[in-house]
Amino acid sequence: MIAALLAAIALDGSALPPGDPGAEVRSSIAVASSAPQALDPTIVKAVEAAAYDYVDGQLEGDAARVARILHPDLAKRAVRSRPDPDEVLGLRRMSRDELVDLTRQGALKTPREQWDRSVRVLDVAGNAAVARVETPWFVDYLNFGRFEGRWVIVNALWYAKPKPVKS
Incomplete structure (x- = not known):
């Protein structure tokens, strides 16, 4: 159960508990790190x-x-x-x-x-x-x-x- 929750948080933050003060930051980090980077x-x-x-x-x-x-x-x-x-x-x-x-x-x-x-x-x-x-x-x-x-x-x-x- 805990492993599944952590996996969901790492993927997109959708399983974050309501009212979690760090939820928005962790969610934006997960989204930003999965976004493809433009090639030079x-x-x-x-x-x-x-x-x-x-x-x-x-x-x-x-x-x-x-x-x-x-x-x-x-x-x-x-x-x-x-x-x-x-x-x-x-x-x-x-x-x-x-x-x-x-x-x-x-x-x-x-x-x-x-x-x-x-x-x-x-x-x-x-x-x-x-x-x-x-x-x-x-x-x-x-x-x-x-x-x-x-x-x-x-x-x-x-x-x-x-x-x-x-x-």
Whole structure:
């Protein structure tokens, strides 16, 4: 009962007892802390530019451009569609070097007139940011870190879209 009351107070203050002198203050703090903060447009543009280096570099087959935007300890992962029987909660793992090599081989190289990609910055907090990148082939959720003023991809969770069925 007490835990439920405290949870309600933390969420919106609706369960505060009548006449509680601190009710208004606690309620406004709970509402203010849950309100989304506006993202700094300058930072959003910088994170977007970094995400476009990542996706456009792959579409151009520009391994150097992709390598520059990736942290040396990049963790790129995908949930396996067919689990490995020897692994619980199986992941497809890809290193920075593997991604750069695939880019060098032209794995996603696409003529510019066929590019269909988007980047959306989802959140920024200090030196951390999250963005969503989408192409016809994949969706990536990218975690960025800002190092000496430069945004670099530290982690990526990707979803490979199903290949279209040819008729």
